[in-house]
Amino acid sequence: MLKMNKEELLIELNPKQKEAVESTEGPILIIAGAGSGKTGVITKKIAYLVESGIPQENILALTFTDKAAAEMLDRVNKLVGSTEDIIITTFHSFCKELIEDNILELKMNSPLKVIEDTAQLVWFIKNIDSFNLEFIKVGFKPITLVEELRKIISKFKDEFVTIEKLENYIENKSKEKLDLENYERLETLKDILKVYKHYEDYKTKNNIIDFGDMLTKIYELLKERPTILKKYQERFRYILIDEFQDTNFIQLQIVNLIAAKHQNLTVVGDDDQSVYRFRGAYLTNISDFRETYPTHKEIVLEQNYRSTKNILGVANKLISNKPDRFVKKLFTENEEGEKVTVSELINEEEQSHFILNQVQTLLKNHDYKEIAILVRRKKDAQPIIDAFDKHKMPYEFVGNSDFFREPLIKDVVSFIKIASNPIESNIEIARVLQRKQICIRPVEVTRFTRYAHKNKLSLYETFESIKEIDVDHDKFNHIKEKLNFIVSEKTVVNLPELVYKILFEIDFYRYEVSLDNKKNISLLNQFYKFTVDYYNLYRNSELEDFIDFIDYASNFEIKTETGEENNVIQVMTIHTAKGKEFPVVIVPDLVNGRLPARYRSDKFEIPKELLNGGQNEFDERELH
Template identity: 30%
Template sequence: SPAVPAGAPARRLDLDGALNDEQRAAVEAGEGPVLVIAGAGSGKTRTLTYRVARMLERGVPPSSLLLLTFTNKAAREMLRRVEELAGGFADVGSLLGGTFHHAAHVLLRQHAGALGFSTGFTVLDREDARDLMATCLAERKLRSDKRFPRPDALLDLVSLATNLQQPVSQVLVDRRRELLPVAPEIFATARRFQQRKAQLHLMDYDDLLAHLKRLLEDHPSIRAELTGRFQGVLVDEYQDTNRLQGDLVDLLVGERRNLTVVGDDCQSIYSFRGAEFTNIIDFPQRYPGCGIYPLTRNYRSTPQVLRLANAVIARNTRQFPKALVSDGPPGAVPQVVPTRDVKAQAAFVAERVLELRARGHRLESMAVLYRAHLHSLELQLELARHGLPFRVRSGVRFFEQPHVKDALAHLRWAHHRMDELAFKRLARKLPGVGAASTEHLWTAWPRWPRSLSLADALAHPDVQALVPRKAQAGFQRFQALMTTLSSGGPRSPGARLADVLA
């Protein structure tokens, strides 16, 4: 954001007009550990962003604040709101805000050298990490065993172990005992996965957090620099933090202890992903003397819905007691409808949709929520049987779509011929080239001198000899494309690829 002009009149925050009494108390809390227990629909984002803006208004430099949340969408929304509130008296562009992984990425770009990584390390997305795990499995040359997990499942094991801060062996004992007979090979493959990432200067998303923790624990001078920089740390959705994220927050706060966490202890539902419920429940024990600020006025639900929610929540054995109150008008009484099975459940939903449409409600005004996408199959069939049009809201992010990743792999390899993951992704796409042929081609590849152009290396007889006969035609097309992309000239590889695709 643009710098605030010298001598410009300072715009003040209107706390009384924008916040209720509970929100204002949390926003105005002084320095030190602050726990905001935000019930559903109680304006937690508004409270957190106003607290950030209030800190800036008090003169805290934006560059000394760290704002952490869980999704890129939530991070963008929070930073936009902070910009709207504080842009008149602070240059919020220097505030470090985003997901845990984004913040870790930014900090590791500055300090990865202390861990033996290049500061130009590559970040693997889920699919790239799976491909590397598949390579590690291929290197092990394991005999077929139906009990052995596939690369995706093995990646999930390693990821969960990292986020729980437990060894893979403990995760197997606690959650996947059926895999114990093949545990030695799982451990060996997991170790190889970590070795390969280190050799290639790669980090997956979990590594960003794990390596930042190692940086802070093993390098006191860097930790002192960062804890000195961050005068205030604020965390959204704290109930969903896992042990690793909780440890990172504690390390970054340091002795100043100026930490604000916002969350709802009654919405912690992600333990299957490693979320640690005790992070929020035990916060007063970890930060003795912390201020606790409940937000109980709900702006989202009717009194009838809240009465049901309060009755359910009251049965929680460990919680910060609170009763939500509605700020809205009365509404319909919620209904719980037991059904015999998933087919009967789908039939009830379809009949209810038909009934509401007959009363004049538009289909576009209706939504059906389900816990997992697999639960939608029977519902989709039932809606189709009744001729009810519907849209399924699901999908993959743009840069993770296979065809986009294929295009990017061409550019990556044209730019850096030792990018193993990019090469293997491309090779496996060629008709007639399998995992074994891909490994043979890559094993031979580093032998060719860097002075040899990419086109000449691909055309070398020794490379051609490793291409299976049934893959020759596809490899020739691949060779021609890579020759085009790696050729010199004023146009970038991206522009040349766009020409080819057009």
């Protein structure tokens, strides 16, 4: 692999991109419009720093997803060769690494156990009766309630609202004379405090941390231990932040602390792509950067490389209506392209048929996977999905979905339930017998189940009498061997090993690989990760406990992880679509109140007085 020198790194860049790459010293704000090549700028800037003689171990690049970090690392590797000493990672992974480096100072035990979002929700729903809520009504929708409770506690962590701060606020507010609305808010906060305490106690007793803890513990460590802060300030002399507009309060404070001494901080963001509610007011983090680093250099990337002139013209016109934005005018040297089509339909049914017809026409010149349909939520896509199902149109939904209701995942869980208790798993065995790849005729399944019912046997016991039933004996005996194998393995291997054997010995992976079904392969990978995450939290639990955990988890939508797309139409949420590109994009429901949505506050909100008193926790004197 050939390394690029400094001059070669700049060859294909436009003047503004070149300026962004060459500006290496001091605080630098890069406003990067959509499609302006920001990822290329960041990666070339990292390479430029290396080629300028900056030691790799002095460079830290932070982003928000593992996928983005992996892509950035791959690009930098191609530019400079080995990058073993450069830290290119997510905020959470970076803070987790710092926790592990300072485990004794933090008075924590190793190894760390990290509780993921789904496990949090399961814990909340299982313990909801023990919270002794007095004002908040559980009602008939406990699922929605626990989602909101988890969300508000996560926000507390993001805003560094500790239990102590919340207690003090409630105590002081209780002394005031309040109107009805504020009284109800205070009573709600008292209940939330109970939940917050229960949750923190549970994690402490079980040596568990969540993603928010990774940030708060490192923030407190850096604030309270100057020698440790100094060590990281000296190590990470050059810091780059991608998607800066998405940083929350505590992430920003961590970055400011580490960057304070050398101030070689480059942030790349776009105020048009996110607004963060910061310090009690709706300000972009970009505005805060300007205040914190008044001597910063600002570079605006306005040339778009992704879209046609017509699409960009519409985008510029729409975004110009956004209030309090940094005014920039994206332009492109690309072709004019086709005009953006706006179609007015009477109702959802007519809209779905219109989209179906449009897709059928588009398929004359495009592959399925080149067509994306963007919606706010999955339920908004349901009428379109129904039309696709009716006309056998291949598609997949990308975003939060009913992961445990996916047919493939139901099949995997069926085998786990059979391993746990084969005699009581009639429904699961019947499901296994009907799997497409087993090729057993429905009439044979019926004969098998009727024999079991007639002779008062479980389906598992009925395999012993298979010779007396008019079915394909070879196929049924093959299934019998598989089931006996996993039942026997349950007692000799741990949970991840058992699930691994189910996924491979039962040929789940082999079958999906033979079909090149990337979505299903991704689902199997995600289920295995889910299993490992559970086992790391609850190593001493029984298989029955894992099944119970799955039953609880199936109440919640889970973000499905996707790898490379199958050749099917991509239906996804707008949030999930960020960073992706498609030749054809269809956006339904452009109706006022739906898209854009009417403002809907969360069920629980943090009082403005708790948002760090309207002040930055970071001591700006450390900048000087």
